[in-house]
Amino acid sequence: MTDEDVLAEFRAAGALLEGHFILSSGRRSGNYLQCARVLMNAERAGKLARAMVQKLPREVRQDIDLVVSPAMGGLIIGHEVGRALDRDAIFLERPEGTFELRRGFAITPGQKILMVEDVVTTGLSSRQAIEAVEAEGGIVIGEVALVDRSAGEVDLGVPFYPLVSINFPVYDADALPPELEAIPATKPGSRKQ
Ligand SMILES: O=P(O)(O)OC[C@H]1O[C@H](OP(=O)(O)OP(=O)(O)O)[C@H](O)[C@@H]1O
Numbered sequence: 001m002t003d004e005d006v007l008a009e010f011r012a013a014g015a016l017l018e019g020h021f022i023l024s025s026g027r028r029s030g031n032y033l034q035c036a037r038v039l040m041n042a043e044r045a046g047k048l049a050r051a052m053v054q055k056l057p058r059e060v061r062q063d064i065d066l067v068v069s070p071a072m073g074g075l076i077i078g079h080e081v082g083r084a085l086d087r088d089a090i091f092l093e094r095p096e097g098t099f100e101l102r103r104g105f106a107i108t109p110g111q112k113i114l115m116v117e118d119v120v121t122t123g124l125s126s127r128q129a130i131e132a133v134e135a136e137g138g139i140v141i142g143e144v145a146l147v148d149r150s151a152g153e154v155d156l157g158v159p160f161y162p163l164v165s166i167n168f169p170v171y172d173a174d175a176l177p178p179e180l181e182a183i184p185a186t187k188p189g190s191r192k193q
């Protein structure tokens with residue numbers, strides 16, 4: 001899929017939003033990719049996951065033992081990437097604020113892990129999820145995401161293969177442009193800190 005094909009899926013799903021958004025990092029943006037909307041259709045989610053898997057070099061694809069994703073945003077796309085790779089997909093969650101495996105999920109030390117995210121902006125969620133996997137003895141051999149909002153700037157410490165890279169402007173809360181200053185902000189994500 002080309003970048004335009006991927007963005008067309010977001011548009012068709014009503015997932016390319018404009019307004020005033022507080023991102024999980026606390027930074028502000030006039031644009032938001034509501035991945036949950038693009039993934040609410042199973043056929044579309046599967047198609048995007050297969051395109052993400054195509055982004056992986058063959059030697060990485062062959063090496064993957066297990067797919068791991070950080071809930072909530074990574075959950076559905078992680079499951080679909082697992083299906084496309086014919087590998088199990090488990091998820092990390094953070095009921096106490098830091099990512100952990102629950103629900104009987106486990107990583108065997110030495111297992112090669114593909115991390116799957118919906119969106120990467122600053123990369124904080126991804127880095128925290130990678131840390132949690134490494135703490136269990138997993139080896140993260142790469143990450144895929146539907147969208148890289150850093151337009152290639154982010155460093156996750158592992159090879160990163162986003163389906164699409166976008167450079168929407170992002171602002172500090174105390175340096176908003178007038179068009180954002182004029183409208184109330186909403187915070188669509190679930191990270192608290
Ligand atoms: O690269 P970053 O700056 O970390 O931002 C991207 C992260 O923010 C969103 O999740 P959020 O933390 O809001 O939680 P959610 O997945 O539970 O909605 C999104 O799903 C990514 O995980």
Ligand SMILES: O=C(O)c1cc(=O)[nH]c(=O)[nH]1
Pocket residue numbers: 022023024025031032033034035073118119120121122149189
């Ligand atoms: O940075 C984020 O939190 C973020 C940006 C975005 O466009 N979409 C999303 O789901 N999260």
Ligand SMILES: [Mg+2]
Pocket residue numbers: 070071072073074125
């Ligand atoms: Mg998330």
